[in-house]
Amino acid sequence: xxxxxxxxxxxxxxxxxxxxxxxxxxxxxxxxxxxxxxxxxxxxxxxxxxxxxxxxxxxxxxxxxxxxxxxxxxxxxxxxxxxxxxxxxxxxxxxxxxxxxxxxxxxxxxxxxxxxxxxxxxxxxxxxxxxxxxxxxxxxxxxxxxxxxxxxxxxxxxxxxxxxxxxxxxxxxxxxxxxxxxxxxxxxxxxxxxxxxxxxxxxxxxxxxxxxxxxxxxxxxxxxxxxxxxxxxxxxxxxxxxxxxxxxxxxxxxxxxxxxxxxxxxxxxxxxxxxxxxxxxxxxxxxxxxxxxxxxxxxxxxxxxxxxxx
Amino acid sequence: xxxxxxxxxxxxxxxxxxxxxxxxxxxxxxxxxxxxxxxxxxxxxxxxxxxxxxxxxxxxxxxxxxxxxxxxxxxxxxxxxxxxxxxxxxxxxxxxxxxxxxxxxxxxxxxxxxxxxxxxxxxxxxxxxxxxxxxxxxxxxxxxxxxxxxxxxxxxxxxxxxxxxxxxxxxxxxxxxxxxxxxxxxxxxxxxxxxxxxxxxxxxxxxxxxxxxxxxxxxxxxxxxxxxxxxxxxxxxxxxxxxxxxxxxxxxx
Numbered sequence: 001x002x003x004x005x006x007x008x009x010x011x012x013x014x015x016x017x018x019x020x021x022x023x024x025x026x027x028x029x030x031x032x033x034x035x036x037x038x039x040x041x042x043x044x045x046x047x048x049x050x051x052x053x054x055x056x057x058x059x060x061x062x063x064x065x066x067x068x069x070x071x072x073x074x075x076x077x078x079x080x081x082x083x084x085x086x087x088x089x090x091x092x093x094x095x096x097x098x099x100x101x102x103x104x105x106x107x108x109x110x111x112x113x114x115x116x117x118x119x120x121x122x123x124x125x126x127x128x129x130x131x132x133x134x135x136x137x138x139x140x141x142x143x144x145x146x147x148x149x150x151x152x153x154x155x156x157x158x159x160x161x162x163x164x165x166x167x168x169x170x171x172x173x174x175x176x177x178x179x180x181x182x183x184x185x186x187x188x189x190x191x192x193x194x195x196x197x198x199x200x201x202x203x204x205x206x207x208x209x210x211x212x213x214x215x216x217x218x219x220x221x222x223x224x225x226x227x228x229x230x231x232x233x234x235x236x237x238x239x240x241x242x243x244x245x246x247x248x249x250x251x252x253x254x255x256x257x258x259x260x261x262x263x264x265x266x267x268x269x270x271x272x273x274x275x276x277x278x279x280x281x282x283x284x285x286x287x288x289x290x291x292x293x294x295x296x297x298x299x300x301x302x303x304x305x306x307x308x309x310x
Numbered sequence: 311x312x313x314x315x316x317x318x319x320x321x322x323x324x325x326x327x328x329x330x331x332x333x334x335x336x337x338x339x340x341x342x343x344x345x346x347x348x349x350x351x352x353x354x355x356x357x358x359x360x361x362x363x364x365x366x367x368x369x370x371x372x373x374x375x376x377x378x379x380x381x382x383x384x385x386x387x388x389x390x391x392x393x394x395x396x397x398x399x400x401x402x403x404x405x406x407x408x409x410x411x412x413x414x415x416x417x418x419x420x421x422x423x424x425x426x427x428x429x430x431x432x433x434x435x436x437x438x439x440x441x442x443x444x445x446x447x448x449x450x451x452x453x454x455x456x457x458x459x460x461x462x463x464x465x466x467x468x469x470x471x472x473x474x475x476x477x478x479x480x481x482x483x484x485x486x487x488x489x490x491x492x493x494x495x496x497x498x499x500x501x502x503x504x505x506x507x508x509x510x511x512x513x514x515x516x517x518x519x520x521x522x523x524x525x526x527x528x529x530x531x532x533x534x535x536x537x538x539x540x541x542x543x544x545x546x547x548x549x550x551x552x553x554x555x556x557x558x559x560x561x562x563x
Contacts, residue, residue, distance in 0.1 A: 091397030110315055
């Protein structure tokens with residue numbers, strides 16, 4: 001199913017705004033067909049600019065973007081036909097009905113009328129009973145779904161979701177994830193930007209991290225967590241100790257909880273974690289413990305440490 | 311050619327007209343009727359005729375042009391400004407549609423509206439004064455040409471404007487004065503020669519003169535010159551629109 005050729009390929013892409021601000025700096029990125037790719041980054045990192053360029057909303061300053069084999073500038077019709085975009089802001093025509101605005105989008109993308117398809121999209125997004133309602137009367141969550149419906153109206157192969165769950169309550173967020181998974185199952189490639197790590201962790205196959213206009217990492221989610229995931233061993237001591245014995249210095253232990261806890265950080269990718277020798281050295285030093293726990297750093301910790309490093 | 315997209319934009323814009331029928335059609339008709347009452351009845355009773363035509367009849371083409379000019383600009387500028395303002399422009403820009411098709415959709419709809427409006431005003435005028443149209447095809451040609459040209463001009467204003475104030479500024483401060491001073495209510499020949507020369511710098515003079523000629527075969531300037539100046543303005547607007555899309559001015563940056 002996952003063909004080797006990427007469905008989107010971004011090469012040496014840079015964008016400098018008229019003000020001189022460099023929003024993107026030499027971006028190279030490939031998105032595989034059928035995957036869910038999460039683009040993570042703090043506010044102002046360049047996520048939206050990157051999406052805007054791929055979708056044709058902003059001009060690029062340098063570089064090249066190929067979508068489905070088509071150059072986004074030279075073959076913009078073919079390239080854009082493949083893409084559905086759900087922008088971050090709720091941009092809607094207040095006085096149009098849901099049905100009219102979704103049908104409008106399909107026409108705009110040059111597709112013949114297909115009421116059955118629009119009906120299916122609206123039903124999938126639980127908007128069917130609102131099809132004749134004016135958009136202005138809908139709640140924020142519903143408007144967000146209307147925008148997804150517009151993007152899906154022309155049966156795109158690629159769907160961009162720019163911060164799809166920003167300001168959306170937990171219930172609705174779960175519902176949105178469900179929709180995304182169903183879409184992926186039907187073969188749609190999904191690129192989502194988010195600053196909710198939880199979302200990327202939950203949804204994505206691969207993760208790219210962007211900061212200050214540069215892609216600082218692209219990796220398989222599981223691999224990323226394994227590669228960068230640090231584990232922590234926490235030992236609850238039987239008694240208090242004032243200082244770490246000199247014999248244990250090589251382990252770089254931390255003393256916590258007023259001398260009742262010892263914390264050991266180790267790397268899961270290392271061949272030896274050092275746990276066995278630590279435990280025997282502890283016994284040698286006469287330190288006893290009555291409980292221990294290990295924790296793995298979350299994607300959020302990884303992300304924060306990556307962004308800080310740059 | 312993405313005809314479906316052009317159709318979608320065109321119908322979307324026309325639907326907006328029907329939704330705002332009162333503002334789009336009724337209010338220009340009311341204000342034109344007021345002009346007839348004030349200029350035609352009150353002032354016209356003191357001016358017997360202009361170049362052999364009764365004053366009320368004489369001002370009809372100018373009044374139609376006044377509405378077509380202002381409405382073309384208002385419709386087209388609002389049509390493209392509003393999606394920019396509320397952000398729905400993203401969808402137009404991300405769609406597989408050429409610049410030409412975007413302009414065709416928006417300007418086509420704006421021009422259609424003002425042509426319909428022009429004809430309604432003409433019909434309204436017919437209720438006040440007797441009308442005669444010597445060259446109906448030329449009349450229609452001038453109407454269409456003016457509507458298209460000034461809708462394009464409005465489209466440019468709509469792209470350029472980054473606030474509602476700017477959207478109003480050009481129509482209020484430039485177009486309305488030029489139209490009033492362009493011979494809507496008088497013949498340029500009635501002016502002292504110095505003013506006459508200055509007036510001839512006003513492009514609207516040529517539009518109204520040509521349009522009036524198609525009605526009564528009386529003109530301030532030659533018909534060929536009227537057509538020529540209008541086409542020239544159309545060409546300038548086209549070049550500006552082409553430049554806007556080529557550079558992405560205020561749309562893609």
